[in-house]
Amino acid sequence: MLEAFKEIEVTCPTCGETKSINIPESLFSQKKFGTIKIQVPVNAVCPNHQFIVFLDTKGVVRGYEKIDIAMAVIPVETEKEITGILTLRKLIQLFGTYGVLSLMHAKIFNYPSYIIKDADFGPTEELLNLIGNRIVPEKYRGHNSIRLLEKSDYSKIKLKEKNALLIDSLTQNILQTPWKEKLKFEEEIVKRALEIINEEEQLRLLQHRIAIFIKEAEQAKDILEEVNEIYDEDLIEQVSREALMPRMNQNRLTLIKEFIKHHFSQKLVSKMKSRVEEFLSSL
Numbered sequence: 001m002l003e004a005f006k007e008i009e010v011t012c013p014t015c016g017e018t019k020s021i022n023i024p025e026s027l028f029s030q031k032k033f034g035t036i037k038i039q040v041p042v043n044a045v046c047p048n049h050q051f052i053v054f055l056d057t058k059g060v061v062r063g064y065e066k067i068d069i070a071m072a073v074i075p076v077e078t079e080k081e082i083t084g085i086l087t088l089r090k091l092i093q094l095f096g097t098y099g100v101l102s103l104m105h106a107k108i109f110n111y112p113s114y115i116i117k118d119a120d121f122g123p124t125e126e127l128l129n130l131i132g133n134r135i136v137p138e139k140y141r142g143h144n145s146i147r148l149l150e151k152s153d154y155s156k157i158k159l160k161e162k163n164a165l166l167i168d169s170l171t172q173n174i175l176q177t178p179w180k181e182k183l184k185f186e187e188e189i190v191k192r193a194l195e196i197i198n199e200e201e202q203l204r205l206l207q208h209r210i211a212i213f214i215k216e217a218e219q220a221k222d223i224l225e226e227v228n229e230i231y232d233e234d235l236i237e238q239v240s241r242e243a244l245m246p247r248m249n250q251n252r253l254t255l256i257k258e259f260i261k262h263h264f265s266q267k268l269v270s271k272m273k274s275r276v277e278e279f280l281s282s283l
């Protein structure tokens with residue numbers, strides 16, 4: 001079947017180069033996905049940058065996000081990939097950089113993930129979940145896993161969970177993300193991992209950095225359980241002191257809040273107070 005395409009003019013958010021890209025019409029004939037994230041790889045619009053375009057259901061560009069990860073394109077498969085083992089690099093080939101960051105985010109914060117596939121799609125659900133489970137501590141693997149959906153009409157896709165990530169592996173488009181936060185933490189650690197050549201070490205680095213983050217979240221949780229309320233900055237101070245870490249920034253705290261909300265309770269998160277918000281609401 002020949003698919004109809006809609007031409008959409010996009011501009012690289014880093015260097016300003018503009019070009020039209022083709023998006024399947026069928027994406028816009030349905031309305032259920034809301035904002036769709038289109039991954040634009042290096043060389044699609046400009047030779048140096050990859051980025052995300054946010055499109056609404058009418059195909060109007062609603063925003064951009066830069067992805068600051070450069071990956072050397074190595075066309076040959078690595079030894080591991082030939083024997084059917086998933087590697088970080090293979091995952092990026094399958095889902096695009098932002099697709100991988102999104103899958104990691106879903107795994108860490110316990111959202112279900114759905115991947116649309118066709119007959120040529122290689123890995124099984126088991127294999128995908130195996131690598132997902134490897135990067136988070138056993139205790140936090142959660143009940144949500146990656147599930148594969150057979151490619152059909154977009155309008156026929158029915159997701160049981162509204163709160164799920166949905167990726168089309170055929171186009172690498174991200175059809176639904178149930179969160180608002182940017183994926184800066186995931187971007188940072190994937191970038192570091194890709195600087196390592198050994199593929200086993202890449203996974204170990206991800207695992208290690210995620211474990212550090214979770215340890216901070218657990219410390220924040222322990223502190224919150226002991227107080228009625230606490231200011232953000234006092235919590236930052238205490239966690240950093242106990243974890244013997246440099247003072248975390250506001251983004252990290254936002255991420256910790258998300259982690260506590262999804263793995264422990266919303267009630268704990270509501271004990272956190274912000275002086276800035278208090279000040280603004282007093283005006």
Ligand SMILES: [Zn+2]
Nearest residue numbers: 012015046049
């Ligand atoms: Zn550019």
